[in-house]
Amino acid sequence: MYDFAYHKPATIADAVKILSADPDARAIAGGQTLLPALKHRLNRPPAVVDLSGIAELRGVKRDGNKLTIGALTRHVDVANSPEVQAAIPALAKMAGSIGDIQVRNRGTMGGSVANNDPAADYPAAVLGLNATVVTDKRRIAADDFFQGMFTTALEPGELLVAVEFPIPEKAGYAKMRNPASRYVMAGVFVAKTAGGVRVVVNGAGPGVFRQSEMEKALTANWSADAVAGVKQSAEGLNGDIHGSAEYRAHLVTVMAKRAVAEAG
Template sequence: MYDFTYHRPSSIEEAAKLLAGAEDGKLLAGGHTLLPTLKQRLAQPSDVVDLAGIAELKGISEAGGALLVGAMTTHGEVHRSELVRAKIPALAHMASDIGDSQVRHRGTLGGSIANADPAADYPAAVVGLCATVRTDRREIAGQDFFTGLFETALDEQELVVSVSFPVPEKAGYAKFANPASRYPIVGVMVARTGEGVRVAVTGAGPSVYRWSEAEQALTANWSAEALKDLTASPEGLNSDIHASAEYRAHLVAVMAKRALASAG
């Protein structure tokens, strides 16, 4: 690990100033990607700004028919929240199955979506539940937030503050997990929302995407029958030692059916 200057600000404004004043500053949330990268000397930031001391980035509340989840709220807190379980049980279920207990204790919502790992769970919730990502500068529609492999719409030095999840009429999430990492080889969020039916797929491709054919079928008929004969295309999907593109395409259809069954 290379030398760097460590900061632990107590406010969003202080964090933003520290980041702006650093030659090459990096934000630290849960640290599950940044710390291994530093240990392997694959990155050499001048400054590391730890967000753990900023109280306004934590917590879960309800307002205007939506749940507002702070960026530094951990997966475990999302899973255990009675508010989340009551209003969006699919989101609580998703959080309960991320990694292992250590990961859920330290990993954060904001860190996960800012990192934009193609196999992360939360992108399916952000897109599938029509969420809005709030930063220290603006609001970004969940549909527009993820732009590619490890890429987001965030500008340089922009901080995720919270994510607003509108409460859906129905929602369900199912994934086929890698047995070692618990990352989804394929994960699917199916939701009936105020903006229509959403079917968001994570893990299968370079970035989260919507399965439009399934959305159209479920809009016409919200039932298992609508997905019975649907097949997903393997074009553009990931192919690696864990699963071929063709197998991932098969899993997209299977997980969509399981997510629908979970949604009811």
């Protein structure tokens, strides 16, 4: 790992100031993705801005029909939060399935969402639940936020502060993990929300995407049988030594059935 200047600001404003002054500076939250990337020298930031001193970025708050989760909230805290478990059990369960215990003890929601790894779990939940990403400057709808592999609507120097999840009627998530790396080969997050049914696929493509045919099928008939007949096209999906695009396409239908069953 190359060395860098280390900053630990105490406020969002100070963090944004440092990050805006140098577009190559990187924010670090749990560091479970950034540190492995720095070790591989995939990145050489002149400065690393540690967000852990900013208390207001942490925590879960229920406000009526909405759950607001601070960017720095760790996966273990979301998984164990009584508020999340009561309001959106699928979200708590998803957070409890990320990586392993040690990764969940450090990794944060904001880090996962801002990184937008195609095999990450959180982007599927954020898009599936039609959440709103809150930054230090604006509010971004999930549909506009995720823009493909490791790409989001965040501008240089813009800091993800929180995510607001509207509480759905029901939601479920199912994923097939790579048996060795445990990363998602194909996952599906389904939700029945006030704004309609949403079906989101992760792991299988270059980024999270909505599966509109399955959304239509589930709108007409909310049941695992309704999605069983919907085939995902293999075009544009990931193919590698772990599985072809066709295999992942097949998994999408299987995971969709399981996600609906999970949602109940």
